[in-house]
Amino acid sequence: MVGTLAFLAILALAGCERAAEPDVATPPLPPRLVVVVSVDQMIPEFLSHYGGLFQHGLRRLVDEGWWFTDASHDHALTVTAPGHATLVTGVHPFRSGIIANEWRSPDDGWARLRYAVEDTSAAILGRTELPGRSPANVLRTGLPGWLRLAHPEAKLVSLSRKDRSAITMGGLRRGQVYWMTDAGPELVTSTYYRDGYPEWVTRFNDNLPELLAESVWADSVWESEIPSDAPVRRADAAPYEGDGVHTAFPHRYADESDEAFGAWLADTPFTDRVVVSAAIAAIAELELGADDVPDYLALGLSATDYVGHDYGPWSHEQLDNLLRLDRELGRLLAELDERVGEGRWVLGFSADHGVMAAPEFLVEMGVPEAFRLASYNELRETATGAVPNNVFGPWVRTEMAAAVERLEYVADAMTREELLERDPPSDPFVQLYRNSYHPRRLYGPLGPMGVLVRLREHVIRSSNAATHGSPYRYDRAVPMIFLGAGVPTGSSAESVHTVSFAPTLATLAGIPHPTDLDGEPLSMSR
Numbered sequence: 001m002v003g004t005l006a007f008l009a010i011l012a013l014a015g016c017e018r019a020a021e022p023d024v025a026t027p028p029l030p031p032r033l034v035v036v037v038s039v040d041q042m043i044p045e046f047l048s049h050y051g052g053l054f055q056h057g058l059r060r061l062v063d064e065g066w067w068f069t070d071a072s073h074d075h076a077l078t079v080t081a082p083g084h085a086t087l088v089t090g091v092h093p094f095r096s097g098i099i100a101n102e103w104r105s106p107d108d109g110w111a112r113l114r115y116a117v118e119d120t121s122a123a124i125l126g127r128t129e130l131p132g133r134s135p136a137n138v139l140r141t142g143l144p145g146w147l148r149l150a151h152p153e154a155k156l157v158s159l160s161r162k163d164r165s166a167i168t169m170g171g172l173r174r175g176q177v178y179w180m181t182d183a184g185p186e187l188v189t190s191t192y193y194r195d196g197y198p199e200w201v202t203r204f205n206d207n208l209p210e211l212l213a214e215s216v217w218a219d220s221v222w223e224s225e226i227p228s229d230a231p232v233r234r235a236d237a238a239p240y241e242g243d244g245v246h247t248a249f250p251h252r253y254a255d256e257s258d259e260a261f262g263a264w265l266a267d268t269p270f271t272d273r274v275v276v277s278a279a280i281a282a283i284a285e286l287e288l289g290a291d292d293v294p295d296y297l298a299l300g301l302s303a304t305d306y307v308g309h310d311y312g313p314w315s316h317e318q319l320d321n322l323l324r325l326d327r328e329l330g331r332l333l334a335e336l337d338e339r340v341g342e343g344r345w346v347l348g349f350s351a352d353h354g355v356m357a358a359p360e361f362l363v364e365m366g367v368p369e370a371f372r373l374a375s376y377n378e379l380r381e382t383a384t385g386a387v388p389n390n391v392f393g394p395w396v397r398t399e400m401a402a403a404v405e406r407l408e409y410v411a412d413a414m415t416r417e418e419l420l421e422r423d424p425p426s427d428p429f430v431q432l433y434r435n436s437y438h439p440r441r442l443y444g445p446l447g448p449m450g451v452l453v454r455l456r457e458h459v460i461r462s463s464n465a466a467t468h469g470s471p472y473r474y475d476r477a478v479p480m481i482f483l484g485a486g487v488p489t490g491s492s493a494e495s496v497h498t499v500s501f502a503p504t505l506a507t508l509a510g511i512p513h514p515t516d517l518d519g520e521p522l523s524m525s526r
Contacts, residue, residue, distance in 0.1 A: 029343070032344045033289030033344070036169060038087060038301070040351065043354045053323060065349070065484075066482050068494065070494065072476040072495075077099060078470060080305070088171065090143075092436075094437050096140045103442055104447060115164075130188075154294060156173060157298070160298075161185075161302035166298075166300055169298040175193060185266055186205045187274075200281060220252065224249035238358070242311060242465070270303075276299065276328040279299050283297070289341075346487065347483045352478075355466050382406075387399050398415055398417075411429075416450035500519030
């Protein structure tokens with residue numbers, strides 16, 4: 001009896017000891033949806049300067065995500081197509097092939113500009129009068145391709161106002177890739193991706209008037225929603241904005257445009273609402289993230305770029321647009337939580353490029369060297385006048401470069417030979433241009449002559465209020481924030497580049513990626 005009691009006591013004690021052991025943590029479930037959000041012409045200063053005004057999606061990204069506060073592109077030609085291609089492929093533009101929005105090629109005898117996503121063999125469905133579009137010029141696969149390789153049943157969706165955004169983020173595989181035309185906000189695609197429009201897209205386009213009717217754009221007036229205590233940096237009206245006449249709120253279609261209403265609307269913040277609404281429809285209709293096969297969703301939000309070009313980054317119009325963007329991102333994140341589930345999606349947020357403020361504004365802010373270059377005529381004349389006609393060769397390019405470098409507004413001129421050298425350059429700007437240089441895809445006023453030109457800082461050649469495209473920090477710096485499954489809350493001041501965006505997102509989603517990328521997965525830890 002004593003032995004039995006002792007045995008029972010030992011069992012009881014062992015049970016107590018086991019009960020006291022901590023539970024083993026259940027490993028987190030992998031994300032079922034990978035989301036890429038790129039805001040065209042978004043600069044980090046918007047988040048810091050206007051941060052107190054954001055209450056929705058931008059607020060959540062900053063408060064709940066991991067923000068790399070010193071992120072930038074690592075190439076010189078900072079425009080839309082190469083920026084988006086870099087984010088998704090993880091390689092520099094000279095390797096993705098998308099070195100600019102357009103370029104000249106010996107395949108065309110250097111005679112015309114070839115658009116980054118043009119493809120005459122891929123007609124626009126239902127709009128055969130429009131030029132064809134596809135990723136035929138993209139030389140590398142990217143995040144959606146890596147996902148499809150690992151999971152052949154994965155659904156791929158890419159949406160944007162711009163074709164060169166939707167297509168470069170959509171990858172090389174067939175999928176659901178849609179963009180808008182200059183005529184209005186209807187979604188279109190090409191025969192490269194589909195043989196016909198799916199019912200959900202047709203229904204979405206049919207319902208666009210209803211989406212418009214419930215928005216502030218229904219009466220064809222863009223009214224400001226900026227609070228009276230907002231930290232604006234300048235007055236609303238400025239002579240270098242817009243058409244030079246209608247430079248302050250409210251903006252009325254009847255007063256400011258002689259084109260069709262749809263075309264006017266396509267250059268307003270309404271297009272971001274269309275893209276986010278299409279993404280929400282795709283999540284529901286295609287059941288993105290609804291099973292254990294992970295899916296891919298990319299959004300290129302372009303309104304910030306259109307508004308920024310027309311009015312400048314520190315305009316009232318841009319601030320109003322950002323407030324609307326904040327709400328739209330809030331809608332998207334709420335839908336991801338509801339449809340896919342909290343902790344079951346992971347998102348990367350960044351931009352294709354930054355922007356330089358209007359030169360006139362910079363002069364007011366104490367940057368006297370900022371100015372607008374009227375044209376490239378003097379540049380071309382100086383280059384061609386430096387050498388005899390119809391003479392070619394390395395020494396010719398060297399003479400051309402030396403001649404244009406003597407111009408007041410030129411900081412440097414690089415020859416084809418310099419850009420193709422393998423030895424590391426002493427000038428970091430040269431490396432940025434090498435990352436943007438493809439010998440058969442040449443861009444710039446002297447590109448076909450084998451010379452790339454770097455203008456001085458704060459010099460632009462544009463009739464727009466503001467523009468981008470330079471290797472300077474203001475054009476290369478972009479936000480880079482990750483949010484969702486496996487992402488801690490916090491920030492890092494480590495200097496990182498956008499070639500690491502795709503491999504980081506792939507790692508968070510458990511997607512294998514190529515080992516020869518220019519970027520690598522980034523660490524997120526305090």
